[in-house]
Amino acid sequence: MLVFHASSLDQFTMGEFQQQLLTLWGGLICLFTLVKCIRFLKDLFPHVWIALPASFFRSMGEWAVVTGAGDGIGKAYSLELAKRGLNVVMISRTLEKLQKVATEIEQATGRNVKIIQADFTKDSIYENIEESLQGLEIGILEPHQLQHYLCYQDDTDNTETNGAKAFLNIFSKALQAEYKAKGIIVRVVTPYGVSTSMTMNQKPSLIMKAAENFVTESLNYITVKDETFGCLAHEIMGYILQLIPLWVFHSDRFQELFLHVSSAAQKRNQRRP
Numbered sequence: 001m002l003v004f005h006a007s008s009l010d011q012f013t014m015g016e017f018q019q020q021l022l023t024l025w026g027g028l029i030c031l032f033t034l035v036k037c038i039r040f041l042k043d044l045f046p047h048v049w050i051a052l053p054a055s056f057f058r059s060m061g062e063w064a065v066v067t068g069a070g071d072g073i074g075k076a077y078s079l080e081l082a083k084r085g086l087n088v089v090m091i092s093r094t095l096e097k098l099q100k101v102a103t104e105i106e107q108a109t110g111r112n113v114k115i116i117q118a119d120f121t122k123d124s125i126y127e128n129i130e131e132s133l134q135g136l137e138i139g140i141l142e143p144h145q146l147q148h149y150l151c152y153q154d155d156t157d158n159t160e161t162n163g164a165k166a167f168l169n170i171f172s173k174a175l176q177a178e179y180k181a182k183g184i185i186v187r188v189v190t191p192y193g194v195s196t197s198m199t200m201n202q203k204p205s206l207i208m209k210a211a212e213n214f215v216t217e218s219l220n221y222i223t224v225k226d227e228t229f230g231c232l233a234h235e236i237m238g239y240i241l242q243l244i245p246l247w248v249f250h251s252d253r254f255q256e257l258f259l260h261v262s263s264a265a266q267k268r269n270q271r272r273p
Contacts, residue, residue, distance in 0.1 A: 061139020
């Protein structure tokens with residue numbers, strides 16, 4: 001005769017259930033980790049996962065419009081997009097810079113370059129810009145100077161600067177959600193450090209990217225996701241920083257360390273010949 005006590009049977013059933021539950025939970029964690037790793041690799045190496053054809057940018061339209069094109073990132077985008085087959089409309093405040101850069105790009109790439117002098121701190125410029133763009137098949141808009149004036153008009157007020165950056169991110173993502181079905185691509189690029197006049201032309205390094213190198217890399221991320229850091233080094237840095245709790249960044253000790261490092265970097269840059 002075989003007799004099971006009810007309590008023993010309940011314990012056996014409960015133990016088996018717990019084991020199955022833990023197995024399921026472990027499997028879900030492994031699956032989640034695998035998906036995260038795949039997405040991480042996809043973000044790091046977009047040219048391997050989603051290789052853009054050479055004709056991609058030209059297929060968007062005949063012309064690219066770039067603001068803040070007189071120097072820095074805007075100038076680099078103008079040159080790189082011209083290399084990739086587009087004619088370029090360069091918009092900036094300083095006419096002499098525009099004329100010089102336009103000549104360089106035309107000679108280097110053989111593409112047509114149109115310049116528009118405009119100061120985005122004034123409200124009276126938009127009618128002239130609209131008239132100058134009439135009749136052009138515009139495929140790409142790179143509004144770099146718009147971000148410049150929204151975020152850096154008052155660089156002493158970090159609260160206003162962060163509010164402006166947050167607005168640009170949310171607004172751009174909203175545009176992408178609304179117009180994606182119509183084939184329009186809207187991307188937010190948020191680099192950590194690019195060597196331009198705004199960063200006092202700091203010496204390029206692993207993190208502080210040269211404008212030309214950053215722009216070349218950033219165009220490879222155009223179809224990857226709505227917001228990118230723009231280059232491999234900054235993507236890795238972004239993933240690492242996401243692992244650090246927010247309270248660490250908000251702590252007084254971290255803020256003091258950040259200010260000390262930033263101040264030291266600026267002083268080294270000022271001593272450069």
